[in-house]
Amino acid sequence: MIKDKDTIIASLDVGTSKVCALVARRRLDGGPELLGMGVAPSQGLRKGVVVNIRDVQESVRAAMDEATRSSSAFSSGVYVSVTGSHLELFNRWGSIRTPDYSIPLSYDQVDRAINAAYPAELPPDKQVVHMLPQTYAVDGLTGIRNPVGMHVNRLDVETLCVVTAAAPMQQLMHAIQNSRTKIHGMVMAGLACGEAVLTEDEKEAGVLLLEIGAGATTVAVFQGGTLRNATVLPVGGYQFTTDIALALNTSFDVAEEAKLRYGQVLHESIGDERVEIRAFGDRRTVQVERREICRYLHDRAEELLRLSHMKVQGLGYTGILPAGMVLTGGGANLPGMDTMARQIFNTPVRIGRPEGLRGQPEGLRDPIFAATTGALLWSLGHEAHRERIRQSAKSHRIGDRYKYGHRGPLSWIRGQAKKVAL
Numbered sequence: 001m002i003k004d005k006d007t008i009i010a011s012l013d014v015g016t017s018k019v020c021a022l023v024a025r026r027r028l029d030g031g032p033e034l035l036g037m038g039v040a041p042s043q044g045l046r047k048g049v050v051v052n053i054r055d056v057q058e059s060v061r062a063a064m065d066e067a068t069r070s071s072s073a074f075s076s077g078v079y080v081s082v083t084g085s086h087l088e089l090f091n092r093w094g095s096i097r098t099p100d101y102s103i104p105l106s107y108d109q110v111d112r113a114i115n116a117a118y119p120a121e122l123p124p125d126k127q128v129v130h131m132l133p134q135t136y137a138v139d140g141l142t143g144i145r146n147p148v149g150m151h152v153n154r155l156d157v158e159t160l161c162v163v164t165a166a167a168p169m170q171q172l173m174h175a176i177q178n179s180r181t182k183i184h185g186m187v188m189a190g191l192a193c194g195e196a197v198l199t200e201d202e203k204e205a206g207v208l209l210l211e212i213g214a215g216a217t218t219v220a221v222f223q224g225g226t227l228r229n230a231t232v233l234p235v236g237g238y239q240f241t242t243d244i245a246l247a248l249n250t251s252f253d254v255a256e257e258a259k260l261r262y263g264q265v266l267h268e269s270i271g272d273e274r275v276e277i278r279a280f281g282d283r284r285t286v287q288v289e290r291r292e293i294c295r296y297l298h299d300r301a302e303e304l305l306r307l308s309h310m311k312v313q314g315l316g317y318t319g320i321l322p323a324g325m326v327l328t329g330g331g332a333n334l335p336g337m338d339t340m341a342r343q344i345f346n347t348p349v350r351i352g353r354p355e356g357l358r359g360q361p362e363g364l365r366d367p368i369f370a371a372t373t374g375a376l377l378w379s380l381g382h383e384a385h386r387e388r389i390r391q392s393a394k395s396h397r398i399g400d401r402y403k404y405g406h407r408g409p410l411s412w413i414r415g416q417a418k419k420v421a422l
């Protein structure tokens, strides 16, 4: 069993339909190599909210145990991808004044400016998940992408704050911790998916990401290399299945199977084929037109895509984003979804499959694994960045010590004053 906490990293995605855990090793070049994974059916979660904590615990434990077994590696903790319509995003400015213009700006000073944008007035039932820098202003000069190394009197930063309702998040965290899993951090699923399925060029030029899960759909806009805005709708593949179950008077599981086997959003392209499904009641099977099943899917898909289109406009993006649109999450697997999205959004569309792990089996290139893969990739970048901040804070302290001798700044000033007095 490998137990090296510096090189073993893990991610966990507790979705409405499945729980997935990945364990990887950080290679010397910094990239991740997949060691193992675990997937378990998700129980006890609806639309990103825990409705039965024991069931969630069991699902998490099953996925984590399988990931540990298959990787023969023990991770000291996981990065958890989180979603839900309780997520809120808004922009905030923060600023700092630097003590010495002649010293170039360091990572930890930039980090302090970002922290200064922290929404301190947030009520206790809210919790900050991310503070993502958007743009900087250096002594009033706006549009700066990276101020590290610049000479600055005043630094302003515009951040995108990702905030969640504290109660559902706490319940999820308790469920994970109760299943003997330590949490290293959280990452918004939409942000994580961006890491796994979008190219740097797409994120730079501007792209719309639609992650259609089982219980939630995330609409996220990336531009200038970063997440710009997002919103989460409480609708996903679960509702597609429920529509079929209600219309055909059958169980959720039978409807889900019918959706996966016969589903197609473009119902008009389906011929006169009839399919057999198990129904409730005394008749064990019924014959239905496949086109009928597809019509329910068509209607639900159209509603979801039109709603998403409205949401994108609500986020302030009325025109076409240059790199078009990427669909991911399990709902992207529904045949015809991309064609319909192309028609409704009037933009190029592709299906986003997670990439970026060495040793990634073909099966993991499924859009349902975008959030888990992305959480792993995001954690690597995040930890490398935190390390840069730590190092730069340390070298600041060493620099200060050099400047002030081995005493703190106050005693150094007192010493200088004494010298002058003498």
Ligand SMILES: Nc1ncnc2c1ncn2[C@@H]1O[C@H](COP(=O)(O)OP(=O)(O)OP(=O)(O)O)[C@@H](O)[C@H]1O
Residues within 6 Å of the ligand: 014, 015, 016, 017, 018, 042, 047, 048, 083, 212, 213, 214, 215, 216, 217, 236, 237, 238, 241, 256, 259, 260, 263, 329, 330, 331, 333, 334, 335, 367, 368, 369
């Ligand atoms: N081939 C397919 N055709 C149709 N639907 C599919 C297909 N594959 C997966 N799905 C649907 O995708 C959904 C699962 O997607 P995903 O695993 O991304 O969701 P999740 O992470 O469990 O849920 P959420 O993120 O919303 O909490 C299910 O509703 C499933 O029916």
Ligand SMILES: [Mg+2]
Residues within 6 Å of the ligand: 013, 014, 015, 016, 189, 213, 214, 329, 371
């Ligand atoms: Mg999901």
